[in-house]
Amino acid sequence: MFWRKQKAAIERFHPLHRALILDRACAVSLRRDDWEPVIQSLARHGAEVRRRRWRLPKRVPGVLVPMLRILAADMPPDGVLSVAADMRGSGVPEKKGPEQHVPTRPPISAMRQWYVVDPWLRMRAELRDGSVVELDVTDRIRNRRYRKNARGKVKLKSKSKTVQIVRVTRRLAKDAVVRPPAAPPPRWIRVRVKRGARMVIRANGKFPGPLEDQAMIDRILHVSTEPFRWTPPGTAARRAR
Amino acid sequence: MDAAGHGGEEGPVTVTRCHVTTGFFVLGRCGQAAAASCARCVRPVCAAHAGPGGLCPECAAAQGYGTHDPHEPSWTAGYRRHYYQSSSHAYADATWYASFDEYDRGAFDPGDDYAHGGDWGPDDDTGFVDS
16 A cells, blocks of 8 residues: 555644645634644644645645734634635636637737636634734736737647735724824725724735745735734733733 | 732732733733743743743844744744834834834844834835935
């Protein structure tokens, strides 16, 4: 029997870890401290599994684990952290949109275009200041396939362009102290505020991609910064446990 | 009011609390009973936060004891400083970095501008270029 040691190692992993290996996706809500066994199981992956087919998606150790650590740092022990990770990639048929014909001019004789929308990470965390943060990361890929030749031969070319969209929503605790930030956010971040007993601050960031690992984390965190600039330091943590 | 933050009328008990910064966006203090003082910045630290050589997490990271592996629980404390510095540059907002504790800023480069409130001059890198 082939790969028996690695199969046995996968059986010993945390069930969520197994789901990320075999299904490349998982969706679950757990309390803060229940994520620690998942992270420790993921940490053992590289040492115990080497087969390419069972390799973890790069975004798991590169983005998912750091974001789990960051959000868990702001949560009380009984806070719930929800994650819906879809690491199947952009080639999955259900993520593909309808194809359209695009007008062309010579030497391109025909062009088809379609978009792929890949919401690969969604997280929701209940923070210790009573606010709730929701984070969505989506890849929007424009694919173009076209026929290009001036001499009548059939030559197919293709291009793709990725735009990554990060949306962070923070719903503040009831009657939280709010102070609009003195400086505006960078131009690539858009902010919308919904006032009320529980103020909602939503920041959207759109940038060319695909970014991976630390560059991606930095972008996510830069978008996440804006909702947190609306609460003065110190006042937000009054319910800290 | 004593070092523990309790009123003086409640009794003579004075417990020194751990001053290590916790959290990432929502910063707070650890608040557990301190077991030692950091050998470098002398702030009180609890047993859970005392690192190698008796250093607090920020001083340990500044000395090169920090980890770059996010699977390690201590990774967040080391990455937090990088985040506050880079986001302050991205937002051109000195007050955002100033919300980060002076201990945490100063541990890495005591004596620089950031260690004393955080500011940068017109010649420093703020993302703008001369045309």
